[in-house]
Amino acid sequence: MxxxxxxxxxxxxxxxxxxxxxxxxxxxxxxxxxxxxxxxxxxxxxxxxxxxxxxxxxxxxxxxxxxxxxxxxxxxxxxxxxxxxxxxxxxxxxxxxxxxxxxxxxxxxxxxxxxxxxxxxxxxxxxxxxxxxxxxxxxxxxxxxxxxxxxxxxxxxxxxxxxxxYQLLRSLTFIMKNPEDPVPDEDNDDDDAIGISGGKVSLKDPITLNQFVEPVITSCNHTFEKSSIQQQMLTHRYGPFECPISGCDSVLNSNSFKIDKLMKARVKAFNKMEKNKDDDLDLVN
Known part of the structure; x- marks a missing residue:
């Protein structure tokens, strides 16, 4: 084989x-x-x-x-x-x-x-x-x-x-040192909608022009002092009424408001900075 x-x-x-x-x-x-x-x-x-x-x-x-x-x-x-x-x-x-x-x-x-x-x-x-x-x-x-x-x-x-x-936390960290400045990269780029005048955020009620104490924000993103907007509601017998901001056609009612935590924090930070300035001046004098 x-x-x-x-x-x-x-x-x-x-x-x-x-x-x-x-x-x-x-x-x-x-x-x-x-x-x-x-x-x-x-x-x-x-x-x-x-x-x-x-x-x-x-x-x-x-x-x-x-x-x-x-x-x-x-x-x-x-x-x-x-x-x-x-x-x-x-x-x-x-x-x-x-x-x-x-x-x-x-x-x-x-x-x-x-x-x-x-x-x-x-x-x-x-x-x-x-x-x-x-x-x-x-x-x-x-x-x-x-x-x-x-x-x-x-x-x-x-x-x-x-x-x-998240945006509130981010804003709070910024306004501690910049209480009158708009927060960078804010979603809402409409200056009027966040109360900015001349590049600064107003800390005063647009109705009374007094500094905010109990700020409330509307459904149309405008901030007012609680007592002054309540007066507006009283004037309209607590019925629907137009937003007091000129050019805003939003209709408001008693359910259109909530506490503006960010604005209240702005005022708190601003007043603290002003107090520190006064204290520094007292030390110099």
């Missing part, structure tokens, strides 16, 4: 059915036994396991209590370090909330569904088919979504700009 005949006789017939490429493909589906665990991780936030919403709620309550306590006590002033810490923590919680919500959305992606529940489990008979797959690896897919969704600074910034408490 020749050497070539002997080799053919001893060869394994199963070798004819082996894939041409025995290396692991780039795209490998998750084993079916691990699919449910993978899904639980992706959807952990929606199933109540995420502590971010609870932490965010507690932080909001704490911040509001602090602001209201300082605002309601004339002898107290805001602490810059406390405000900055509240602001930083609040922003981080908002970012975490947005990122976690984006991660949850990944579970609805077709590629991940195929990864978790593949039509074909990987074996020798379909190894070549997986080698030819155009699907990215799960790592590549999640990384691409991280850039596209999770790390979307634009979405985070848009949310922050529309969040009233």
């Amino acid at each position: 020749s050497q070539s005949t002997e080799f053919a006789t001893n060869s394994n017939p199963n070798d004819d059915y082996l894939p041409s490429n025995l290396s692991l493909p780039t795209y490998i589906p998750l084993h079916y036994s691990l699919g449910s665990n993978f899904n639980k991780i992706l959807q952990s936030g929606s199933r109540g396991n995420d502590l971010t919403p609870q932490a965010l709620k507690q932080h909001i309550n704490l911040v509001n209590q602090y602001i209201d306590h300082i605002i309601s006590n004339d002898s107290l002033d805001f602490n810059e370090n406390i405000l900055n810490n509240y602001l930083k923590t609040y922003k981080n919680l908002i970012i975490s909330k947005i990122k976690l919500s984006q991660i949850e959305k990944l579970s609805n992606e077709t590629i991940l569904k195929q990864y978790i529940s593949p039509n074909l489990n990987l074996n020798l008979t379909n190894l070549d088919e997986y080698h030819q797959s155009v699907n990215p690896s799960v790592e590549e897919f999640i990384s691409s979504k991280e850039n596209e969704l999770i790390s979307s600074n634009y979405q985070i910034n848009q949310f922050i700009k529309s969040d009233k408490l």
Whole structure:
């Protein structure tokens, strides 16, 4: 018997059915036994396991209590370090909330569904088919979504700009040293709407021209002294009336007002600065 005949006789017939490429493909589906665990991780936030919403709620309550306590006590002033810490923590919680919500959305992606529940489990008979797959690896897919969704600074910034408490905290940290200046990058660019005159924010009631003591802000974003706007309501027998600001056609009623915390903080910061100036002059004299 020749050497070539002997080799053919001893060869394994199963070798004819082996894939041409025995290396692991780039795209490998998750084993079916691990699919449910993978899904639980992706959807952990929606199933109540995420502590971010609870932490965010507690932080909001704490911040509001602090602001209201300082605002309601004339002898107290805001602490810059406390405000900055509240602001930083609040922003981080908002970012975490947005990122976690984006991660949850990944579970609805077709590629991940195929990864978790593949039509074909990987074996020798379909190894070549997986080698030819155009699907990215799960790592590549999640990384691409991280850039596209999770790390979307634009979405985070848009949310922050529309969040009233974040903007209030940010404004409070600024006006402590600049009580008469408009806050930079304010959402509302209409100077008239935020009471700016000559580049400064007026700290006086537009009706009486006296400095604010109990400022209230209207639904049309104009600020008045509480007693003077109440007099306006009394004049109209507490019925609807037009905003006293010239050129504003908004119709107001008793439900159109709320405490203007930012204006009250401005007046508090301004009076403190004026007092410090007087004290300095007394020391010089």
